[in-house]
Amino acid sequence: MQHDEKPRSAEEGRLWGRPSAWIVSVLLFVGLTAVGLTAVSSIFGGRIPSFDNRLVQPQTVVAILGFLIVYFLADGLRLYFVLRTIGARIRVHEIFPLVFINILVSNVTPLATGGGFAQVWYLRRHGVAVGASVAATTIRTVLAMLLIFTAAPLIQFLHPNASSEGVARITTQSLSGIILIYLAGFLIVLFRPFWIAALLSRVLGFAARIGLIGRQRCIRWTVAVQRETQEFSASFARFARGSRMFALAAVLATLIFLLTLFAFPALLLEALGQEVDWLKVIGTLSVVTFLMYFAPTPGGAGFAELAFAGFMAAQMEADELLLVVFAWRFLTIYIGMAIGVIVSFFAFRPKALAG
Structure with missing residues (x-):
C-alpha cells in the first residue's frame, strides 16, 4: 500500500496542479461569461431583461426538471454503456458523480482538456x-462528435430553411462542407x-530538417503520433x-443526450409564449455546439454566448435574447458545475480517496 500511495499523490498533483491556477481559470470563466453576455446585449440590442415569471x-x-x-441521466449512461x-x-x-465532475473540470479548462484527465x-x-478509461472517454466523446457532425449537414440538406438568415445561414452552409471533410479525416484515422x-x-521530419524543432523532439513526437493513432483505432476496434x-x-444514450441539449432553447422559447x-x-x-468544440476559452465562455446569440x-x-442565452447556459452548464463542486468535494476528499 505504501508503494501505491506515493504515485497516487504525484498523480493527484499533476491532475489538480496549483490551487492558484484553478482560481485563475474559474475567474477567467466567470469574467469571459460576463463579457459574452455584455457583448450579446451590445451587438444584438434589446434591454437588460428582468426575470420572466413564465419560466417558473x-x-x-x-x-425543465424532466x-x-x-x-444528466443520458450523459452518465453513454459513458457507462461504452465502458x-x-x-x-x-x-x-459510480458513473453519475463523474457526470458532474466532468462538467465542472471541462468548463474551467481551455478546450475542455481537463475533463478527460x-x-x-x-x-x-x-x-x-x-x-x-482512456478508450472509453475517447469513444464517448467521438460518438457525440460523429452525431453532431452528421446532424448539422443532414439537417441543412433535409431542412434547408432551418438556419437563421444572413451571416448565420451562410456560416451553417459553409460548415456543412467543413464537417464532411472532418468526418472523412476521422474515417481515415479510424481505418x-x-x-x-x-x-x-x-x-515533423521536414520541420526538424529546417530547424523548427530539434531532432530528439521530432523523434518523441513521431513516436507519440504513431502510438496515439494506433491506440485510437484499436479503441474503436474493441468497441x-x-x-x-x-x-x-451507448449510441442511443448519446443521441438522447444531444437531443435534450439541443432542445433546451426550444423549451425556453415555448415557455415564453413563442411559436417554436x-x-x-x-x-x-x-x-452552435459544433463551433463550441473549437472554442479556446474555458468552457467556451464568452464564445458560446455570442455563437448562440448569432445563430438564434x-x-x-x-x-428576450439575453434572458434565453443566460437560461440556456444556466440549465446546461452552470447547474452541473455547481453540483460538480459539491460532488468533487466528497469524491476527492482524503477519506473517500483512502477508501
Missing part, C-alpha cells in the same frame, strides 16, 4: 484500468491510422467487437 410556472418547472433528469461495451466493469451508480483519474479510483501517422511523421447491445445503448419550430432550433444548436437572434425577440 408549475408546468414549465416540471418540464429535461434536466434526462440530460461495458469494451469489457470494463463499473457499477452504474479527470474522468480517467476518477475511473482508475474505481477499478477501471487506465487504458480502458487507416498509419496513413495519418506517416503524413505527420513526414511533416466494434464488443457487445452489440451495449454499443447500441423545434427542428429549426435543434438544427441551429447542432451547429432571428428566432426570438431581441428583448
Whole structure:
C-alpha cells in the first residue's frame, strides 16, 4: 500500500496542479461569461431583461426538471454503456458523480482538456484500468462528435430553411462542407491510422530538417503520433467487437443526450409564449455546439454566448435574447458545475480517496 500511495499523490498533483491556477481559470470563466453576455446585449440590442415569471410556472418547472433528469441521466449512461461495451466493469451508480465532475473540470479548462484527465483519474479510483478509461472517454466523446457532425449537414440538406438568415445561414452552409471533410479525416484515422501517422511523421521530419524543432523532439513526437493513432483505432476496434447491445445503448444514450441539449432553447422559447419550430432550433444548436468544440476559452465562455446569440437572434425577440442565452447556459452548464463542486468535494476528499 505504501508503494501505491506515493504515485497516487504525484498523480493527484499533476491532475489538480496549483490551487492558484484553478482560481485563475474559474475567474477567467466567470469574467469571459460576463463579457459574452455584455457583448450579446451590445451587438444584438434589446434591454437588460428582468426575470420572466413564465419560466417558473408549475408546468414549465416540471418540464425543465424532466429535461434536466434526462440530460444528466443520458450523459452518465453513454459513458457507462461504452465502458461495458469494451469489457470494463463499473457499477452504474459510480458513473453519475463523474457526470458532474466532468462538467465542472471541462468548463474551467481551455478546450475542455481537463475533463478527460479527470474522468480517467476518477475511473482508475474505481477499478477501471487506465487504458480502458482512456478508450472509453475517447469513444464517448467521438460518438457525440460523429452525431453532431452528421446532424448539422443532414439537417441543412433535409431542412434547408432551418438556419437563421444572413451571416448565420451562410456560416451553417459553409460548415456543412467543413464537417464532411472532418468526418472523412476521422474515417481515415479510424481505418487507416498509419496513413495519418506517416503524413505527420513526414511533416515533423521536414520541420526538424529546417530547424523548427530539434531532432530528439521530432523523434518523441513521431513516436507519440504513431502510438496515439494506433491506440485510437484499436479503441474503436474493441468497441466494434464488443457487445452489440451495449454499443447500441451507448449510441442511443448519446443521441438522447444531444437531443435534450439541443432542445433546451426550444423549451425556453415555448415557455415564453413563442411559436417554436423545434427542428429549426435543434438544427441551429447542432451547429452552435459544433463551433463550441473549437472554442479556446474555458468552457467556451464568452464564445458560446455570442455563437448562440448569432445563430438564434432571428428566432426570438431581441428583448428576450439575453434572458434565453443566460437560461440556456444556466440549465446546461452552470447547474452541473455547481453540483460538480459539491460532488468533487466528497469524491476527492482524503477519506473517500483512502477508501
